[in-house]
Amino acid sequence: MGSQILNIAIRADGGKQIGMGHIMRCLSLANAFRQGGHRVSFISKLDEGIERIGLDQFAVIRLPLVEQATKCSFFGDAERLAETCKMIDILSDDKIDILIIDSYHVNEEYFRTLKPHVKRLVYVDDINAFPYPADIIVNGNITGKYLTYRKYNEQQLLLLGPCYNMIRSEFSHLPVRIVNEQVQEIMLTTGGSDPYHITTRLLRVMLQHEQCRTLRFNVLVGGGFANINDLISLQHSHENVFLFANSAIIHEFPEIVYSEISPLMLRSDLAISAGGSSLYEFAACGTPVMAFIMADNQEFIVQKMAELGYIHNLGWHDRLTDNAFMDGLLTLINAVQQRKDMSCKGQSLVDGKGTERIVNRIIQSLEAN
Known part of the structure; x- marks a missing residue:
């Protein structure tokens, strides 16, 4: 597995109302994967975020802002339902190994629907809103260890605290x-x-x-x-x-x-x-x-x-x-x-090696299987 080239997709948005924080930290992670020789693409909706991703020369698959539900059995609001159906197609067509999600517009069913289609489902979190059915949870904030995360199952990997902060390489x-x-x-x-x-x-x-x-x-x-x-x-x-x-x-x-x-x-x-x-x-x-x-x-x-x-x-x-x-x-x-x-x-709080640690832990989790 160490020499295998992985296909990685990152689902994140950035725009005038929600800011660019999700995009910027995911770009840091994406660049760390790319430096390891892996293929990374983004799945995104908003123009500002897509434009910023393009500056780092990553491919972007654009999701429609509103789309009517079609043939999917996912239960949720219409836009999330349509997004999940589209996401499943992308994961299958692009043979995605690892899906990384950095969005608050999720629920348990969203994760459950996508998880079977990838080898690893990773969620980048800030707030511990509910127990997330993902393989790996990343919260690199200083508050990560204070939010009393409960593992969804015994196999779930929790990467918490500033040593996993997704700060960009220019700050190391x-x-x-x-x-x-x-x-x-x-x-x-x-x-x-x-x-x-x-x-x-x-x-x-x-x-x-x-x-x-x-x-x-x-x-x-x-x-x-x-x-x-x-x-x-x-x-x-x-x-x-x-x-x-x-x-x-x-x-x-x-x-x-x-x-x-x-x-x-x-x-x-x-x-x-x-x-x-x-x-x-x-x-x-x-x-x-x-x-x-x-x-x-x-x-x-x-x-x-x-x-x-x-x-x-x-x-x-x-x-x-x-x-x-x-x-x-x-x-x-x-x-x-x-x-x-x-x-x-x-x-003394951050050392700029957080993304490197995250990449290593994700890949190690694949190798352990």
């Missing part, structure tokens, strides 16, 4: 962070999308404050942003605002400069971020973070990371007042030792 082998006494640059990111326009709001608040006017702001613009022109206007009117992206939107908006993510995180003394997978990337870079919550699945992660001293918790975005935000920011800017402690703890 980074140097130990030297924390500057004075904060000079702040990074601002909400990930691949910003449906609540938080980036614009917080940037305006900081630009209006006297103590922030000498700071440089490195703003990451996601491919799913709907208010890019507002950010460009702020950049034009403030010489200390710089817009960056690591997606194809740079071709549509020449004012935005292309950049990989890790160099922005490494050059920034402090970051303001949504509570998604970016928190682990900041940790690897040793960049102190103030995190706000944008979605239910982020709440426990942000709370636990703050409780353990890795980040500063700003709470839910819609309950965060401008004054509370600025009070927290100015406090952390002036708390040099706290920033040093956060940086040191963060760099």
Whole structure:
């Protein structure tokens, strides 16, 4: 089995409303499989996610957004029923060995219907919503070991905790962070999308404050942003605002400069971020973070990371007042030792080898049979 080339399919979506976190971590896993010589393709629905997958040159099979149920005996809502029927055809036609699913739009019957058609069914999870009938469960979050997973059966493999975090290879082998006494640059990111326009709001608040006017702001613009022109206007009117992206939107908006993510995180003394997978990337870079919550699945992660001293918790975005935000920011800017402690703890949390460990455990589980 060690020398056998495996066919792997990954089911994940990314878009303006759901963000790009599922796509980005699955791309990390896909690249790890590809480096091992295996064939990887994606199954996806939304344009933004499909476009991002294409940048890494993986084949994508597009699922229709809505399709009427046909001949399948799967019981569920019409779209999930139709998706499962289509998925079975794909698994059969492409002779898929391993199916990896990273989606919250699943139920027990969804897994049960697909499982017989592959050698290994893998589910990438964040929330432990119910006992999943999959062969392998992956939760690389800091909360993974606190969610009291119960095995669906004795054979099920649970890969839990930050040692299985699907961080991208650009965040491995980074140097130990030297924390500057004075904060000079702040990074601002909400990930691949910003449906609540938080980036614009917080940037305006900081630009209006006297103590922030000498700071440089490195703003990451996601491919799913709907208010890019507002950010460009702020950049034009403030010489200390710089817009960056690591997606194809740079071709549509020449004012935005292309950049990989890790160099922005490494050059920034402090970051303001949504509570998604970016928190682990900041940790690897040793960049102190103030995190706000944008979605239910982020709440426990942000709370636990703050409780353990890795980040500063700003709470839910819609309950965060401008004054509370600025009070927290100015406090952390002036708390040099706290920033040093956060940086040191963060760099000990993830080592960038999570995807390699996941790939090895999946392949080992096949070899054991």
